Amino acid sequence: MNPPCGRCSKAVYPTEKINCLDKFWHRSCFSCEVCKMALSMNNYKGFGKKPYCSMHYPKSSYTMVTDTPENLRLKQQSMLNSQALYKEDFERSRGRGFSVVTDTPEMQRVKKTQDLISNIKYHEEFEKSKVGDVILEPQPIDQGWMFGLNQRTGQRGMLPANYVKLI
Numbered sequence: 001m002n003p004p005c006g007r008c009s010k011a012v013y014p015t016e017k018i019n020c021l022d023k024f025w026h027r028s029c030f031s032c033e034v035c036k037m038a039l040s041m042n043n044y045k046g047f048g049k050k051p052y053c054s055m056h057y058p059k060s061s062y063t064m065v066t067d068t069p070e071n072l073r074l075k076q077q078s079m080l081n082s083q084a085l086y087k088e089d090f091e092r093s094r095g096r097g098f099s100v101v102t103d104t105p106e107m108q109r110v111k112k113t114q115d116l117i118s119n120i121k122y123h124e125e126f127e128k129s130k131v132g133d134v135i136l137e138p139q140p141i142d143q144g145w146m147f148g149l150n151q152r153t154g155q156r157g158m159l160p161a162n163y164v165k166l167i
Contacts (some may be wrong), residue, residue, distance in 0.1 A: 005029050006049075021046045032056055135164055 002011040006023030007030075018025040020041065031038050034056035045057040052058070103111070135148035146161045 007031075020044065021049045021051060023049065025051075134167070135159070138164065 002013055003017075003024040004010065005012050006021070006025050008026065010026070012024045012026055016027050018027060018030045018041065020030065028038070030040075030044070030051060032053040033050045035053060037053050039051050039053060043053070044051045045054055046052070047058050133153075134151040135146075136151050137149050139147045140161065141147050141158065144161055145158055146164065147156070147158055148164075149156050
């Protein structure tokens, strides 16, 4: 019985048989997988039990990740694991009320800017109110702070005690 050809699977007779890459081939079927150039025993290169010419021989210097069904399944599985870990961490921290967020340099810069803006606005408003304003019902709260009523605006609030002079 004659063995089947490695490419066309038809019977290979002894007169046209090439035994290569653990298969039997017709002379006309022994060609490059990519360009179909006819190959011989002297000029072929085998890769994965398939014949290639030297131009189309797969390079093994790098690997290419493709979206094969197996890679897609692994990607989905890793996402599920990640979500499971996230949910587990969330459930563990649920009773604590909040999760700790570290201050990145960007967040520290934003907080500092907000504090400066807030401080500037406070001092602007205070400067407007301090010129000639009379504070009624002064009550010391703490060292350096007091509570009082601005006679001109009618506003009540806290103010630094060192800006108030007795009249």
